[in-house]
Amino acid sequence: MRYRLYYWPGIQGRGEYVRLALEDAGAGYDDVARGAGGMAAMTGMMAAAGTPPFAPPFLKAGKLVIAQTANILLYLGARHGLAPKAEAGKLWVHQLQLTIADMVLEIHDTHHPLGPSLYYEDQRGPAKKRTDEFWNERVPKYLGYFERLVSDSGGTFTTGRRATYVDLSLLQIVEGLRYAFPKRMAKFERRIPRLVELRDRVAVRPNIRAYLESDRRIPFNEDGIFRRYKALDI
């Protein structure tokens, strides 16, 4: 079965966590809105689906139309060996992905504290305050949590000896924070050595390496979740 992924064509965004899983699994997929049908194919599907998504990304898998990043990964993980098969492990990995989803929302809030509908340029002051608070309080809490998990796992990945979609997502978190906040992150990385090792371990997985070097990987930019604004990286 060839999947169809629907997401905004110009950004990594939340779709990237799904792309990383599809790529690592070597699954065949079309990134629909980047193809000939463009955005119209995406908006058309949003209106037509029997289970309409609230927002992209969503995945068409046979007759299923599945939205919400963590939900898509729950589905893919079970099919492509990117999550444990037993219920306890499946719930545990999903729980971690939902924690990453919470962090992603907070990352977005650093440049959009007054809401997603306004421009960054209209909220520079609040963005600076929110970003300071994010780096002082939230990054240490989130990344400290994952650092401990990797450290305690007794394996090479977050939850043990086998990679899951959570490991792929953590690579994206590290890469994204490096892009958006190069100075802050360079300093902070001393506190998360195991997480940096994990990122390196994921980056050399053959399918991930090939993907990151391909033009299927959209470069980071200032329309996505991770945005490089100099004023916020001080």
Added chain:
Amino acid sequence: MRYRLYYWPGIQGRGEYVRLALEDAGAGYDDVARGAGGMAAMTGMMAAAGTPPFAPPFLKAGKLVIAQTANILLYLGARHGLAPKAEAGKLWVHQLQLTIADMVLEIHDTHHPLGPSLYYEDQRGPAKKRTDEFWNERVPKYLGYFERLVSDSGGTFTTGRRATYVDLSLLQIVEGLRYAFPKRMAKFERRIPRLVELRDRVAVRPNIRAYLESDRRIPFNEDGIFRRYKALDI
């Protein structure tokens, strides 16, 4: 099996979505931090669990320790008839719950746009701007989405003829918005008649009605997600 729910003892918060499911199912549970062990029982369990939660709420179910509200509901829904058993329906209902979780985060941001670690009193101005944007842009988008689903479901609940944990959560969203923003919500409710009917249908389910009238239901207050600040309800 008697469940043990761990959540902050003084607020409804995210724990409330779990409480509503447990109550509707008639499941036996202890609300641990509200009992004799208090907060110490909760923080002790957070440190001791093999699958440590990032934050409350979390549920102890036999040997499992499950965190993240939507993940707990995914688990409970399958066991207590509060979600379809087939994979497609299970993913669909979970997807809707994750959309509600996104909305809950945005509701929290209305009074904490500069971040969860600062007091509301230190961010009144940004909170007003964020709240305006929330009611102008986000509430119509979120509640309009659920209004359409209820309208199109062909049944009495969001996804059909049987109630799911999503319906219970939507009751909480309506109740919470009524508490936090009585003026704005009274006006907005004209636009979501089916959602208001849904709320009424859920509120008279015998176990939910008994729960809402009991002292197990913590009153809304200004430490929770839904906070009544007069300055934000204009």
